[in-house]
Amino acid sequence: MLFKKKTSNENITAITPEHLTITEEGERRIRVSGIDHFDLRHTFDCGQCFRWNRVPADGSYTGVVDDKIINISQKFDGSFVFDNCTPDEFRDFWFDYLDLGRDYGTIIETLNRDDDVMKTATGYGSGIRLLRQDMWETLISFIISQNSNIPRIKKSIEALCKISGRPLGKYKGDEYYAFPSPERISGLTIEDLDSCGLGYRSRYILDTAKTVAEDVSIELNRMRDVPLKEAEEYITSLNGVGPKVANCFLLFGAWHYEAFPIDVWMKRIMTELYGFRENDLKGMQKYAADHFGKYSGFAQQYLFFYARENL
DNA sequence: TTCCAGGTACCCC
DNA sequence: GGGGTACATGGA
Numbered sequence: 488m489l490f491k492k493k494t495s496n497e498n499i500t501a502i503t504p505e506h507l508t509i510t511e512e513g514e515r516r517i518r519v520s521g522i523d524h525f526d527l528r529h530t531f532d533c534g535q536c537f538r539w540n541r542v543p544a545d546g547s548y549t550g551v552v553d554d555k556i557i558n559i560s561q562k563f564d565g566s567f568v569f570d571n572c573t574p575d576e577f578r579d580f581w582f583d584y585l586d587l588g589r590d591y592g593t594i595i596e597t598l599n600r601d602d603d604v605m606k607t608a609t610g611y612g613s614g615i616r617l618l619r620q621d622m623w624e625t626l627i628s629f630i631i632s633q634n635s636n637i638p639r640i641k642k643s644i645e646a647l648c649k650i651s652g653r654p655l656g657k658y659k660g661d662e663y664y665a666f667p668s669p670e671r672i673s674g675l676t677i678e679d680l681d682s683c684g685l686g687y688r689s690r691y692i693l694d695t696a697k698t699v700a701e702d703v704s705i706e707l708n709r710m711r712d713v714p715l716k717e718a719e720e721y722i723t724s725l726n727g728v729g730p731k732v733a734n735c736f737l738l739f740g741a742w743h744y745e746a747f748p749i750d751v752w753m754k755r756i757m758t759e760l761y762g763f764r765e766n767d768l769k770g771m772q773k774y775a776a777d778h779f780g781k782y783s784g785f786a787q788q789y790l791f792f793y794a795r796e797n798l
Numbered sequence: 799t800t801c802c803a804g805g806t807a808c809c810c811c
Numbered sequence: 812g813g814g815g816t817a818c819a820t821g822g823a
Contacts, residue, residue: 534804633805639821640804686819691806729806750804766813791804803822810815 502588504578517574520566524591526614527561533615533792535739537628537641538648538666549658551648552584553621554665556658571658586616594785602778604760605786608793615788618739622707623699624666625740626722629732630691639684646683651675672696691727698725710741718743730768738784747775747783756794 507521531539531548539550547560547570558570569577582588595609627647632640644666651671652664673696680689699707710718718741722733734748749757749771757763757771764770779786 629804630806632803634803634818635805635820636803636822638823642821681819684820686821687806687817688819727806731805735804748804751802752804795804801823803820806818808816811813 502590504582504587507582507587509574509577511574512568515573516568516570517572517577518562518566518568519577520564522565522567522587524595524614525567525585525587525616527559527567529612529614529792530585530616530618533612533788534637534795535788536618536620537632537637537644540641551655551663551665554653554655555580556655556663557581558659584619586619589616591616591785594782598779598782598786598789604756605789608786608789611797612789612792615792617744617784617788619742620739621666622710622736622740623669626695626707626725626728626732626736627666627672627692629735629739630695630727631685631688632735633688633727633729633732643683643685647672647680647685650679650683669696669700673700688727694726695728710737711743715743715745738787744784745776745781747772747779747787750791752791752794752798753787755798756790759798 507519510518510520512518527546527548528541531550532541536550538552539548541548542558545560547558547568549556549558555571555576557572560568560570562568569581572581595613598605599609628640628644631643631647635643648664648666651667651674653667655663655665657663672692675693675696677689677693680692683689685692706721710722713721715737718737719730719733722728722736723730728736731748731750734746737743738746738748749768753771754765757774758765761771761774763774775783775786
């Protein structure tokens with residue numbers, strides 16, 4: 488059972504690390520109980536992130552975030568074991584990264600109101616949490632994602648990290664690399680990028696890295712603080728960033744939860760289950776704004792996951 | 799082999 | 812502003 492408390496600045500119940508039970512199980516290994524609305528597969532395989540991988544042997548997930556490598560497993564009693572993680576690291580970093588402070592129960596309840604499609608989708612994707620990801624990594628990852636598929640996207644990103652990311656050392660026998668900074672990527676050649684299987688996206692990535700590294704990294708860092716429209720205008724000015732990539736960046740990297748990215752899968756569910764014309768992107772965006780509002784990003788993620796596995 | 803993938807830039811009207 | 816098309820490449 489979760490304990491919840493009201494915060495003064497946000498009209499929603501919030502949870503803090505103190506509401507969870509954290510016990511040490513060994514060196515850099517902890518068990519956390521009391522986490523609600525969290526499912527590893529639904530969260531890490533719902534298309535929002537590309538550097539988390541399921542370990543086939545035990546169903547746990549290993550991920551690289553910033554300069555940290557971690558393995559998380561979900562236990563039958565509802566607790567989670569974080570390997571390669573201290574209690575302080577959990578409280579200071581992973582708690583926020585995994586968005587554990589948010590009350591998803593309220594969000595789901597609101598979205599489900601008078602919407603049978605959402606009821607199905609939130610039931611199917613129960614336990615999805617929107618990760619609070621890095622802006623730069625999100626931007627480049629979703630430029631890479633365009634007109635590609637998830638296995639290939641993951642492969643390209645790993646290749647990019649391997650040729651230009653900082654080595655982070657070994658974990659369980661494998662070497663891991665950080666996601667490369669704008670400066671590191673801007674130092675690469677088109678041929679380097681081509682070797683990662685990026686195809687025509689190599690040009691976009693190099694251009695964007697140079698732009699951000701040279702003079703506007705300060706601009707990029709403002710994107711969480713300015714209104715969505717202003718952030719969208721700036722981010723779409725980068726080469727290779729159109730409305731879809733921009734919306735993914737805004738949602739997953741800049742934490743603008745009213746963003747509603749529409750890709751082929753979202754078009755599919757919006758036409759088949761909400762009755763829109765296939766090219767009526769404007770109508771779909773307006774529907775999201777009107778019906779899902781500040782929770783549009785959450786709605787999108789439930790719908791996307793449902794569509795990908797069922798349509 | 800062919801089709802398709804978390805689209806965008808560019809061109810035309 | 813809406814509608815076509817080329818773009819690189821690997822996964823299924």
